[in-house]
Amino acid sequence: MTVTNAWSSGTSMPVLSGCGAGAVLNGQFYVIGGYNGTVHIDSVHVYNPTTNVWSVAPSLLTPRAGLAAVVLDETIYAIGGGNTGGLQTANEAFTPPPSAPPGVIGDLNGDEKVNVLDVIRLVGMIIGRIASPAPGSADFAVADVNGDETINIQDVVQMITSILRIEE
Numbered sequence: 828m829t830v831t832n833a834w835s836s837g838t839s840m841p842v843l844s845g846c847g848a849g850a851v852l853n854g855q856f857y858v859i860g861g862y863n864g865t866v867h868i869d870s871v872h873v874y875n876p877t878t879n880v881w882s883v884a885p886s887l888l889t890p891r892a893g894l895a896a897v898v899l900d901e902t903i904y905a906i907g908g909g910n911t912g913g914l915q916t917a918n919e920a921f922t923p924p925p926s927a928p929p930g931v932i933g934d935l936n937g938d939e940k941v942n943v944l945d946v947i948r949l950v951g952m953i954i955g956r957i958a959s960p961a962p963g964s965a966d967f968a969v970a971d972v973n974g975d976e977t978i979n980i981q982d983v984v985q986m987i988t989s990i991l992r993i994e995e
């Protein structure tokens with residue numbers, strides 16, 4: 828670790844999330860649930876500080892903000908919080924498989940890179956040439972690049988923008 832005594836910027840979160848919970852497990856940072864300014868979200872985003880890359884983990888069962896998260900014995904517990912249905916008593920646990928890291932956002936073909944091949948695949952899903960993943964699945968979150976819970980042309984735009992940024 829390099830001591831800088833100053834803040835520096837990492838890759839921004841792929842979605843808006845306020846009042847989500849944070850947790851650290853296996854050297855990765857988890858941002859769990861929250862509120863995106865419109866709806867309470869169930870998504871779980873994972874930041875790898877070594878690679879400076881965000882990925883997605885399976886979504887919460889209950890969308891909510893203001894929840895607590897704790898880690899015990901390789902398992903993350905997401906407890907309480909609230910959504911439009913009021914305060915929640917949900918207590919959900921997630922144990923990531925050690926050998927299968929979460930999918931990199933936008934990496935639709937699973938080669939751990941986001942490039943034009945993934946753009947082609949995403950367009951194929953949007954025009955119906957390739958089956959789209961089920962909403963709520965981890966594969967859906969990988970394809971929903973801007974995290975708005977739908978897969979459409981906006982995700983293509985965001986993916987191309989991020990590819991161009993990487994290549995600058």
Ligand SMILES: [Ca+2]
Nearest residue numbers: 934936938940
């Ligand atoms: Ca790829």
Ligand SMILES: [Ca+2]
Nearest residue numbers: 971975977982
């Ligand atoms: Ca989207």
